[in-house]
Amino acid sequence: MDTNRLIPLLSEMAIFVNVVESGSFSKTAKKLGLSPSSVSRSITRLENALEEKLLERTTRQMRLSTTGQEVYSLCSDMMNSAKMAVSAAQADKSEVSGSLRVAAPKALSRQVLMPMILDFIDAYPNVALQLKVADHYIDPIGDEVDVIIHITDKPTEGLIAKTLDECRLIMCASPSYIEQHGMPIHPDDIAQHNCLCLGENPRDRVWDFTHSLKKISINVSGSFAVNHSEIRREAVIRGVGISVFPEFAIRSYIDSGEVVEVLKDWHVGGNYQGRIIAQYAQSKFIPGQIKTFVEYLQQRFQA
Template identity: 70%
Template sequence: MDTNKLIPLLSEMAIFVNVVESGSFSKAAHKLGIAPSSVSRSVSRLENALQEKLLERTTRQMRLSLTGQEVFSFCREMLTSAQMAVHAAQADRDDVSGSLRIAAPKALAKTLLTPIVLDFIRDYPRVSLQLKVADHYIDPISDEVDVLIQITDSPVEGLVARTLGNCRLIVCASPDYLEKYGMPGHPEDLRDHSCLYLGENPRDRFWEFSRAQDKSVVSVSGPFAVNHSEIRREAVLQGLGISIFPEFMITPYLRSRQVVEVLPDWKIRGNYQGKIIAQYAQSRFIPNQIKVFVEYIRTRFISDSGVQTE
């Protein structure tokens, strides 16, 4: 196939890659911002041009044909090379400009990232920034994210990882609640207290503690369960019970003595604790806006985040 015939197929190949990675025509269409019918026509044009069936489709599922698997591999390399070409051009710029797509968990994004991101936008007006907030797993490649920020001790393999700080979980209650019901001295004492938990699944009722070689698993109960940290924090501030929070959500209230840490000598097991890490693709050409943004948030985390830093 000569170049004149190949060039019009490049966009069809890119759409084909998105269909395969998204797992459906409708999801690819939503991601690309076009109609599902346009996606379907693009794949059909590619199949007709190559005179090969790339996707085997039924009403319930879609899978690559043997030829489609090989074509997808080359098309994916083509798209990656195109992205690297853009990165190479942007990496040599002295100014900070271009697009930047960030993903982060909800509580972290709202509590810590939002003020930093808004300041970054004001300081670097030539950068067009998109913030994707989600608690489910984000694939930085298929979801086309430039910088992935998460709380984890197991960063995504193959990506550059910059540690911004550390976050632990804190058990706390209001002074009024503790004055009325007493301060727990051991995790087992929580059985006799009003504990506010997530309530997303049955395991949320079981709080697991450790201290040196000691371990304790406590079945807690209370008048209120909610999978929203800010609502649960408000309930704690109003003296309704004891609950668990990432430290960045509760540190200001600890400092102002609106809440008091409970069982500070014990470590509680759960999500939303570990290293706060920013990750981005490993390449010889890192776009300038990515490098500047990661350093910007790293500096701000150190100065005013309210989390532990290394």
């Protein structure tokens, strides 16, 4: 196929890659700002030009044909090369600029990252930053995110990982609650208290404790459950019960005396603890705005 016929197909190939990765014509259309019929026509034009069926479609599912699998692999390589070309151009810029898409958990974004991000925007006005706030797993490729920030001890494989800080879980109650109900001195005591859980799944009502080589799991119950740390924190401050928080969400309230730490000598298990990590795709050319942003966060967390 000569160049004149090939060039118009490049956009169709890019749409084809998006369809395969999203698994849906409608999702691709929404992502690219096109109509589903336009996406369908692009795939048809590509198939007609290649004289091969790439996608086998029914009313309920879609899958790649044998030829489609090979074409997808090559088209995906083409897209990655295009992204590297853009990254190479941006990496050479002396002035930090360009778009930057960041994903991070809700509570961490609201209570820790936002001041840093707003300061970064002030310091680098030529960077257009988009923040995606979500607690579920973010795929940096499929979700088109440049940097993912999450709390984990198991970084996503295949991505560069930069540790920003550490985060542990802390169990807390208000002084008034402790005065009325007593201070637990052993995890077994927790079962007798009003425990405020996330309520996202049944496992949230099982709290795990470790101390040296001892491990204890306690089934807890309580009058209130909410998967929002600020709301749950307000309930604890008002003396409703005992709950567990990431350290960044509760440390200032411990320091002020509004809440007190419970079972200090025991490690509380659960989600939202571990290393706070920034991750981004490995590449020979890392865009300047990505490197600068991650380095900026590292400096702020270490300050």
